Amino acid sequence: MTIKTKFNLPTVILGIFAVMGFSAIGYQLVNGLGVTGMNNIVSWGTYIMLFMFFVGLSAGGLIVSSSATVFNIPSFKVVAKPATILSTVCVIVAAGFIMVDLGNPFRMLNLLLHSNFKSPLMWDVMVISLYLVINVLYLYLMTREKPNQKAMKIMSSVALPVAILVHSVTAWIFGLQIARGAWHTAIMAPLFVASALDSGLALLLIVLVLLATFKVFVVEKKLITTLAGLLVTFVAVDAYLLLSEMITMIYPQGEAMHHAEVLISGQLAPYFWIQVILGLVVPLAILLFKKNREKMRLVVFSSALIVFGVLCKRIWLLFSAFVHPNIAEGQGITLGYNQPNIWSTVGTYSPSLVELMISVGLISFGILLFSFLAKKILVQKSSQENQFSDKEGKIYSMVKNG
Amino acid sequence: MMRYGMVIDLEKCMGCHTCSISCKMQNNIPQGMLWNRVVSVGDEGLDSVEGLFPNVKRKYIPIACQHCDNAPCQKACPVGATYYDENGSVQIDYGRCIGCRYCMAACPYNVRVFNWEEAERHPDFNYGDGVVPVRDVGVVEKCTFCKERTSEGLDPMCVECCPAEARVFGDLDDPKSEVSRLIRERNGEQLLKEKGTKPKVYYLGLNGEV
Numbered sequence: 001m002t003i004k005t006k007f008n009l010p011t012v013i014l015g016i017f018a019v020m021g022f023s024a025i026g027y028q029l030v031n032g033l034g035v036t037g038m039n040n041i042v043s044w045g046t047y048i049m050l051f052m053f054f055v056g057l058s059a060g061g062l063i064v065s066s067s068a069t070v071f072n073i074p075s076f077k078v079v080a081k082p083a084t085i086l087s088t089v090c091v092i093v094a095a096g097f098i099m100v101d102l103g104n105p106f107r108m109l110n111l112l113l114h115s116n117f118k119s120p121l122m123w124d125v126m127v128i129s130l131y132l133v134i135n136v137l138y139l140y141l142m143t144r145e146k147p148n149q150k151a152m153k154i155m156s157s158v159a160l161p162v163a164i165l166v167h168s169v170t171a172w173i174f175g176l177q178i179a180r181g182a183w184h185t186a187i188m189a190p191l192f193v194a195s196a197l198d199s200g201l202a203l204l205l206i207v208l209v210l211l212a213t214f215k216v217f218v219v220e221k222k223l224i225t226t227l228a229g230l231l232v233t234f235v236a237v238d239a240y241l242l243l244s245e246m247i248t249m250i251y252p253q254g255e256a257m258h259h260a261e262v263l264i265s266g267q268l269a270p271y272f273w274i275q276v277i278l279g280l281v282v283p284l285a286i287l288l289f290k291k292n293r294e295k296m297r298l299v300v301f302s303s304a305l306i307v308f309g310v311l312c313k314r315i316w317l318l319f320s321a322f323v324h325p326n327i328a329e330g331q332g333i334t335l336g337y338n339q340p341n342i343w344s345t346v347g348t349y350s351p352s353l354v355e356l357m358i359s360v361g362l363i364s365f366g367i368l369l370f371s372f373l374a375k376k377i378l379v380q381k382s383s384q385e386n387q388f389s390d391k392e393g394k395i396y397s398m399v400k401n402g
Numbered sequence: 403m404m405r406y407g408m409v410i411d412l413e414k415c416m417g418c419h420t421c422s423i424s425c426k427m428q429n430n431i432p433q434g435m436l437w438n439r440v441v442s443v444g445d446e447g448l449d450s451v452e453g454l455f456p457n458v459k460r461k462y463i464p465i466a467c468q469h470c471d472n473a474p475c476q477k478a479c480p481v482g483a484t485y486y487d488e489n490g491s492v493q494i495d496y497g498r499c500i501g502c503r504y505c506m507a508a509c510p511y512n513v514r515v516f517n518w519e520e521a522e523r524h525p526d527f528n529y530g531d532g533v534v535p536v537r538d539v540g541v542v543e544k545c546t547f548c549k550e551r552t553s554e555g556l557d558p559m560c561v562e563c564c565p566a567e568a569r570v571f572g573d574l575d576d577p578k579s580e581v582s583r584l585i586r587e588r589n590g591e592q593l594l595k596e597k598g599t600k601p602k603v604y605y606l607g608l609n610g611e612v
Binding site: 122321332 | 502
């Protein structure tokens with residue numbers, strides 16, 4: 001098999017990143033969260049931003065694979081396995097980002113011992129655990145010799161609403177906080193679900209094409225085109241919800257204008273406009289046309305833009321609530337570090353090297369875990385189906401030529 | 403039942419920061435953070451003023467935990483480390499806090515501070531009365547209404563030390579207490595009242611600003 005040689009060098013590099021990330025976690029455990037760029041005003045940073053991002057990314061997989069059974073779309077069934085593996089890995093990475101964000105990770109058991117069920121964070125802990133269990137069970141059912149269709153059906157009918165719930169609850173962590181005007185909107189949960197659907201499906205498409213490139217798993221071109229059609233619908237819904245939110249903030253020219261300005265022309269404007277243009281407008285312009293959806297290269301390009309756009313969206317979404325504290329009068333707020341100037345009236349943040357190393361490390365670990373699971377679960381199947389190798393070759397060349 | 407509250411008379415406050423410093427001393431607060439800070443309305447600096455010369459005015463607002471009756475931080479804490487004590491004040495169980503900082507995101511007043519790194523103190527030892535627990539790296543802390551003092555029947559340290567006698571501490575549930583009387587007679591106002599958090603710290607002479 002060619003897989004071994006093709007996976008080798010990236011595997012080594014990702015392995016090094018992962019090891020570096022885990023050493024950085026060790027360093028952070030010893031020295032405290034002071035090694036990050038966070039402070040008392042911007043009290044959440046890259047970790048929580050990536051947590052939101054990866055919870056969202058895990059959506060695409062499970063939703064596509066479970067809607068295959070729930071809505072009886074047999075063509076989706078083909079990708080159920082890689083989709084569910086992707087979903088599982090993304091939710092594990094998301095949980096990892098929550099763990100590295102804790103100031104006292106060794107007390108994590110308190111989440112079980114002293115649960116406060118009034119806290120949206122507690123709801124999220126429960127619903128993400130449930131989501132992970134469902135993903136793993138679903139994967140287990142799918143990889144049986146003879147999949148139990150009835151169990152699969154029940155499982156996917158549970159999986160779909162839980163997937164929607166995971167993204168809504170994650171949104172409510174932010175959206176329910178009266179303290180943060182930029183987050184406090186009823187549209188937060190739908191906005192999260194929409195972003196989760198488009199970024200998750202876009203990632204799934206990229207992964208499917210990559211798997212075909214590495215001859216690990218074969219999908220028909222037609223299915224990619226169908227999924228790209230679904231993707232453009234999700235992007236359109238995401239754009240619509242964002243427009244609805246922004247116009248509600250801007251039109252009255254009232255208090256919410258304060259938050260809108262940060263996005264339109266303030267500190268977070270680059271992320272906002274990159275998301276709007278590269279993450280929404282360009283992919284929509286490309287994927288709206290059927291003949292573009294048939295070109296693999298354009299589908300992958302648009303998918304990459306969508307994933308990148310949603311990453312930018314996570315950035316502006318999280319930090320917009322921290323830029324201007326409610327009470328930002330003279331001298332402001334103490335930042336929490338022993339430095340010459342301990343005060344600030346605005347929130348500023350840039351991730352530290354340790355923070356970046358941990359983030360890159362966790363993501364590398366996720367990619368490794370995915371390729372390990374993909375090889376373990378998917379490859380044995382395709383090696384049994386060697387007779388399809390000419391079809392694979394066709395798809396490979398198709399991918400190369402766009 | 404006791405319901406501890408505080409009244410701060412902004413017409414008496416002269417912005418001397420004695421409350422911040424006495425609080426820091428009493429509660430053994432490390433370098434880089436304060437539980438109680440004095441802000442001035444105007445621009446970004448210390449002792450800032452509102453308006454253009456000669457039409458300027460200056461107003462100081464001391465801010466610490468507002469000990470809300472409907473505290474968003476208490477609802478947010480996933481492990482119940484933030485709780486209401488028997489006097490209605492909002493307290494933190496430092497031994498239970500997992501350091502997720504959700505409470506900091508939930509607090510509209512930005513009064514919660516986090517122990518980002520190993521505490522540094524000048525002088526290089528624990529100060530205060532020795533009864534206040536020392537906090538570890540990775541936990542959130544904030545004003546406790548000096549629970550170690552008030553449980554002994556003393557006033558919080560900021561009330562004790564304020565040279566302008568701008569601060570009064572007492573029972574909000576007792577209509578005859580001085581805090582209740584001041585709020586009633588001099589129109590005590592709460593910070594960010596529209597958020598509905600129902601603070602137990604009242605300001606006199608705030609005039610709706612902030």
